Amino acid sequence: MTPANDESAVSDAHSKPQLILSEDLTVVDATDAFLAARSLSRDDIAGRSIFDVFPDEAGKNHSSVPHAGEEHLHLALEAAGDGVWEWDILGNRFDFSTRGRAMLGYDESEIGNRLDNWLAITHPDDQERVRANTMACMKGRIPFVSTEYRVRCKDGSWKWLLSRGAVVQRDEKGWATRMVGTTLDISAEQETLRRANFDSLTSLPNRNLFRDRLEKEVQSARRNGKTVALLFIDLDRFKEVNDLLGHDAGDKLLRECANRILSCVRAADTVARLGGDEFTVILIDLESRAHVEDIAQKILDALARPFELSQQRAHVSGSIGITLYPDDGIDPERLVRNADQAMYVSKNAGRNQFHFFTRSMQEQAWHRITMMGELRNALPRKELQLYFQPVVELASGRVAKGEALLRWMHPQKGMLLPSEFIALAEESGLIHEFGNWVFMQASAWSKRWTELTGTLFQVSVNASPVQFMQRKRALHWGRYLSELGLAWNSMSVEITEGVLFNTSSSTAEQLLDMRDAGIQVAIDDFGTGYSSMAYLKRFDVDYLKIDQSFVRGTAPNSTRRTIAETIIVMAHKLGLKVIAEGVETPEQRDWLQHAGCDFGQGYLFSQPVPPEEFEQLLSLHSPAVSGR
Numbered sequence: 095m096t097p098a099n100d101e102s103a104v105s106d107a108h109s110k111p112q113l114i115l116s117e118d119l120t121v122v123d124a125t126d127a128f129l130a131a132r133s134l135s136r137d138d139i140a141g142r143s144i145f146d147v148f149p150d151e152a153g154k155n156h157s158s159v160p161h162a163g164e165e166h167l168h169l170a171l172e173a174a175g176d177g178v179w180e181w182d183i184l185g186n187r188f189d190f191s192t193r194g195r196a197m198l199g200y201d202e203s204e205i206g207n208r209l210d211n212w213l214a215i216t217h218p219d220d221q222e223r224v225r226a227n228t229m230a231c232m233k234g235r236i237p238f239v240s241t242e243y244r245v246r247c248k249d250g251s252w253k254w255l256l257s258r259g260a261v262v263q264r265d266e267k268g269w270a271t272r273m274v275g276t277t278l279d280i281s282a283e284q285e286t287l288r289r290a291n292f293d294s295l296t297s298l299p300n301r302n303l304f305r306d307r308l309e310k311e312v313q314s315a316r317r318n319g320k321t322v323a324l325l326f327i328d329l330d331r332f333k334e335v336n337d338l339l340g341h342d343a344g345d346k347l348l349r350e351c352a353n354r355i356l357s358c359v360r361a362a363d364t365v366a367r368l369g370g371d372e373f374t375v376i377l378i379d380l381e382s383r384a385h386v387e388d389i390a391q392k393i394l395d396a397l398a399r400p401f402e403l404s405q406q407r408a409h410v411s412g413s414i415g416i417t418l419y420p421d422d423g424i425d426p427e428r429l430v431r432n433a434d435q436a437m438y439v440s441k442n443a444g445r446n447q448f449h450f451f452t453r454s455m456q457e458q459a460w461h462r463i464t465m466m467g468e469l470r471n472a473l474p475r476k477e478l479q480l481y482f483q484p485v486v487e488l489a490s491g492r493v494a495k496g497e498a499l500l501r502w503m504h505p506q507k508g509m510l511l512p513s514e515f516i517a518l519a520e521e522s523g524l525i526h527e528f529g530n531w532v533f534m535q536a537s538a539w540s541k542r543w544t545e546l547t548g549t550l551f552q553v554s555v556n557a558s559p560v561q562f563m564q565r566k567r568a569l570h571w572g573r574y575l576s577e578l579g580l581a582w583n584s585m586s587v588e589i590t591e592g593v594l595f596n597t598s599s600s601t602a603e604q605l606l607d608m609r610d611a612g613i614q615v616a617i618d619d620f621g622t623g624y625s626s627m628a629y630l631k632r633f634d635v636d637y638l639k640i641d642q643s644f645v646r647g648t649a650p651n652s653t654r655r656t657i658a659e660t661i662i663v664m665a666h667k668l669g670l671k672v673i674a675e676g677v678e679t680p681e682q683r684d685w686l687q688h689a690g691c692d693f694g695q696g697y698l699f700s701q702p703v704p705p706e707e708f709e710q711l712l713s714l715h716s717p718a719v720s721g722r
């Protein structure tokens with residue numbers, strides 16, 4: 095808000111001889127001092143144009159030097175702004191008051207007295223607007239001119255000015271011969287506006303301005319019967335750039351991404367950064383769907399080029415979701431959601447690609463939202479249950495351990511496997527609650543079966559990488575075991591190799607804490623990921639679980655079996671025990687036993703079963719239990 099229309103400025107300034115003007119140079123109020131000096135009452139001036147209040151002074155002659163009568167006008171104008179200008183069009187003379195010049199750091203001797211001298215220090219991007227607005231006023235198309243533009247100060251910086259003025263004299267043919275006006279420094283307001291609307295890292299429009307633009311483009315397309323495309327872009331694996339090269343390099347990459355995306359679109363299109371590594375593009379005046387595809391592909395190609403970041407080279411890619419107005423939706427909110435959903439489809443399909451929004455995506459999204467709501471209630475409604483699958487010692491054939499597996503007994507859909515809901519639990523953060531519940535339940539069963547069999551009976555639980563990510567949600571499982579009075583190796587935790595490779599300190603610390611508490615660690619699905627032996631040593635892992643793809647359906651002498659045998663030998667050399675998953679036939683069991691594998695798990699022995707059934711299995715294989 096400028097002083098001219100700031101109500102508080104009116105009351106604060108009553109002691110000074112000031113006149114308060116609105117944007118169109120109408121008098122809002124005046125200070126008592128101002129009125130007293132001119133023998134005017136408030137009623138004489140309030141709500142009237144400045145040029146009506148001072149008709150005699152406004153534009154009496156062409157002279158660029160204000161004569162005595164005009165001083166009122168100048169005083170009044172100067173009180174309303176930081177500077178007063180007067181343009182004698184016939185005399186080609188543009189006068190800017192001392193106060194106005196001082197605002198920009200220039201004195202009387204600097205910058206000439208012609209309009210072009212001032213236009214020369216006007217920002218090139220704003221010159222045309224200044225000219226066009228002034229011309230409109232001169233031609234009488236608008237009663238007052240009001241333009242925001244940038245001017246270069248003496249120190250080289252740019253200031254945002256608001257210039258308002260009017261034609262105060264015309265010749266007999268109606269040509270404007272003289273204009274006067276005021277100039278305000280609005281840099282501070284512009285800066286506030288800029289901060290509210292632009293992203294400070296990339297200078298692109300931020301979420302705020304993006305929403306605004308999308309709404310405007312949709313309105314304009316509605317009026318003109320045009321199509322708008324909205325692209326949602328999320329960089330792939332950008333976190334790795336931050337983790338490996340540092341946050342500054344990540345920032346640099348984001349800035350470069352902004353430039354690359356900008357270079358793929360036209361000036362009238364909008365590129366915005368919503369935050370993090372998320373960008374959006376609004377494409378207008380579309381010719382065809384193929385046109386959108388071309389631009390999306392261009393953006394993907396641009397992002398896939400290597401980034402040179404302070405002597406280091408980085409690679410990322412982008413996943414893009416696209417939605418069209420009006421085909422997919424007419425509401426901007428809806429369009430953003432559509433594009434976001436389509437972007438997730440690109441991510442899940444392998445990244446570095448684009449997908450258009452489809453109705454079935456919307457249905458899937460609804461399905462996810464519904465499932466998420468139901469999942470939140472699963473624990474309180476006691477719908478979660480543990481099943482157990484035996485782990486058999488191959489040499490003796492006895493059930494040596496059990497793996498706890500989570501099941502969701504969905505009231506309508508029946509029993510759901512972890513693959514159908516764990517990703518949702520990870521996304522919603524419910525995984526922390528679920529993980530703790532599983533550990534506690536499984537510990538209780540371990541305790542019971544240890545008492546029942548008379549020997550320590552270890553139960554393993556699966557832990558998701560997400561459970562290790564937040565230090566503030568540390569897994570206090572070791573403490574829980576002591577409270578239960580359970581032995582240190584009553585429980586083991588199965589993690590995937592990815593957890594070992596996670597560079598975050600939280601993950602490493604939590605894993606080592608767990609090891610310190612005596613909980614054993616097994617690596618699940620071994621052989622399918624990075625399979626680095628060095629990491630196994632670093633975290634003092636106890637068990638390797640060979641992925642079932644190396645066992646189930648494999649032929650004797652096949653490469654898969656050779657890999658499995660090699661893993662067994664290497665693991666033993668490192669002092670690790672090996673569990674083979676997916677054992678389905680006696681032939682596979684015999685081969686594994688021959689290869690020196692310690693334990694086996696699979697349908698040959700038993701499917702995962704509820705705890706009561708598991709207990710029966712135990713009694714079949716354990717003399718202590720069967721003897722009771």
Ligand SMILES: Nc1nc2c(ncn2[C@@H]2O[C@H](COP(=O)(O)OP(=O)(O)OP(=O)(O)O)[C@@H](O)[C@H]2O)c(=O)[nH]1
Pocket residue numbers: 295328329330331332333334336340341342343344345348369370371441
């Ligand atoms: N350098 C930098 N990093 C940021 C900024 N804002 C967010 N981030 C990081 O950007 C990363 C965004 O990660 P995600 O999009 O979740 O993950 P991603 O690694 O890109 O993985 P996918 O999207 O699944 O392919 C997080 O690690 C944030 O910490 C920023 O302004 N500068």
